[in-house]
Amino acid sequence: MSEETILERRKRLLGAGAPLFYDEPVHIVRGEGVYLYDADGKEYLDVYNNVPNVGHCHPHVVEALHRQSTLLNVHTRYLHETVLDYAERLTALHDETLSMAFFTCSGTEANELALRMARFITGGQGIICSNATYHGNSEAVDELATLFHDGRTGSKRVKAVPYPESYRPISDTEGAALADEYAELVRKAIEEFKEEGIGFAGLLFCPIFANEGLPKVPDTYMAKAVALVREAGGLYIADEVQSGFARTGEHMWGYQVSAVAPDIATMGKPMGNGHPLAGLVARADLVNDFRKEVMYFNTFGGNPVQCAVGMAVLDVIEKENLQENSKLVGEYIRKGLRKLKDKHEIIGDVRGHGLFNGLELVKDRTTKEGATAETSRVVNELKERGILLSKIGIQDNILKMRPPLPFSTENADLLLSTLDDVLRGI
């Protein structure tokens, strides 16, 4: 079937506005490891997809999915052990205070539940998020989607604070002094919630500020911000949907980058390598207080198939040393990107953690005006040359590099040399 026919069917069945990547979309038919293949057999190096975290169609994960689907797939109101084995293994990987788990089908559902828990437990409604973020697609979670609304939140009960931006900071201080200036904005938001009678429930951040463009967060910022949140009786919710499961290389979880454990950590995308599996871990007292009063049940959440898949993903991360690979290959990529920065004036900044990196493209290194159109051209040109990645940031001018974790230095070399070549032509 031709791409035009597919596009026409898509418009008819899903609507013209259904989101699609690239000026000329790719028609993907197969995935394996770090590669995707289109209908013509063309190979693409996947530098975008974090959902197939341990590689597209990983045989160990597929086998676990198949085996458990053949045996039993039923809800958690009967006893079965797989959900307990997985909850035990997952909480053991987290900070020891996060000892209980809920399972859901998507990161949106996990963030929904975390917000419900925080508001129920604190009795306050106010939630602080960043001013360039996105955490999911439900009504309550969409109130935090400042990235798509010029920094504005969707409700009075959600306030956005500027994220700790390192490339265009709010003042010319740095380090602890800059951290203090950003943390002061959190304090102010909390105070406003209290004055307005909304009350305060907590702060929800991606701990590496992925959608914001992976800023280099001043060392002391998270500790200061979270201390203010807790003093005010609020909870810190870390959204690990993008930053979790060894993505940052140095750590299993994004919150470990700043060494501040949250009260609730939500997870999603990479958790099931593409199988709809998500959830949260939280302090036991929070879960028990919530469970005591609120009937929460998730039909598919925690079923034996989800949990068998989740365990298989953890198996592969461990057996294939993917956290170490994320760290080493991530460093290798950043080193290569910094070399490209010496050659290409358009590169304003290189940032990232492990195999999650951002390359900020600017029109001018002094004004730091985002090279938005050029970034789009780079993304489309890379696709033509067989490399899939995307862009982020409020100016849409940051190349987002977030491949499956089994990404090798050879894969990195191809990415870097192709990027070098494309940037030469921009």
Add this chain to the structure above:
Amino acid sequence: MSEETILERRKRLLGAGAPLFYDEPVHIVRGEGVYLYDADGKEYLDVYNNVPNVGHCHPHVVEALHRQSTLLNVHTRYLHETVLDYAERLTALHDETLSMAFFTCSGTEANELALRMARFITGGQGIICSNATYHGNSEAVDELATLFHDGRTGSKRVKAVPYPESYRPISDTEGAALADEYAELVRKAIEEFKEEGIGFAGLLFCPIFANEGLPKVPDTYMAKAVALVREAGGLYIADEVQSGFARTGEHMWGYQVSAVAPDIATMGKPMGNGHPLAGLVARADLVNDFRKEVMYFNTFGGNPVQCAVGMAVLDVIEKENLQENSKLVGEYIRKGLRKLKDKHEIIGDVRGHGLFNGLELVKDRTTKEGATAETSRVVNELKERGILLSKIGIQDNILKMRPPLPFSTENADLLLSTLDDVLRGI
């Protein structure tokens, strides 16, 4: 592992309040067709689970899941055809006005999206639901959970109207006159929304009022209620999460029982036979208007694995004539239940559609006081005798019978004779 150890681990890892069936929970390890098996090898006839709609671990569905998981599992922002094939097949099964689809991971997400669409499109906030319902676990959808809050909604923007109760109707009229009385309450709720400045967005019902206890709805009620909704500029959202996919026997969709097509139909539970697959179909103009303005993306929604599984479920429904089976065996069960009613004074009413039936147990046929404690004893005693079912209704006094669709007349005989025996001992 002993059941006590499992319960202790569950309490420690999921919390004491995690919902569980039965006074002494069952430990299930395997499922096949209409049977579940516990750790001791005991066989249970499954008269509860509608999620494994075409039978537990159906080999055709498992094979499709396995095949597609081996090939490709990626989001819908690349082109792939499986999502289009499935959307085409699914919309073709619906009323011709419902020609576009969205895919999500759960019925909750589908209802969330339907509410967002209705509110966005109408500009109103007001939603009407029934006074004994449940549609999902997110904050916005939970506002409709009147079943757990004595008929009260969770917000001023949601009003509950009494569902068209047939066993304890609001007046001693019947037929069209009774339908008019119930519809008048819908008209009144719409008026109140307008007077209160909340505006009106629409009405969301399970078209067979499953959680309400499967009342015999007066023939003209739905047409009247929906006409009022549309006159006031609102949308009719049918929640097909329980009533869809041939459950009612006579029809593929619950809304066909009253022959009133909705503007949006949401689907979930049985759609993927246990795989997290859900979504909605809607009028094309609604989808296009919403898509034009609102960025909605669902990471796992519509991925090729979901859609391959969804198609396999439709294959089985067709090839195994499960809609016809649902109709015939459902009628057979209701006939048997009516015979039991002649024998057992505790049976107040027999109701249902296809393979979704309710048996209302009462202390007294004149006062119709619910036999709540007795119903619980029946459910637990049936479990001891190898039959799994549950209860519904605001008094928790209605036995809920909703087995996988390949339920045979032999299975029905076992259900009926065991129930007869248990009721004799109550």
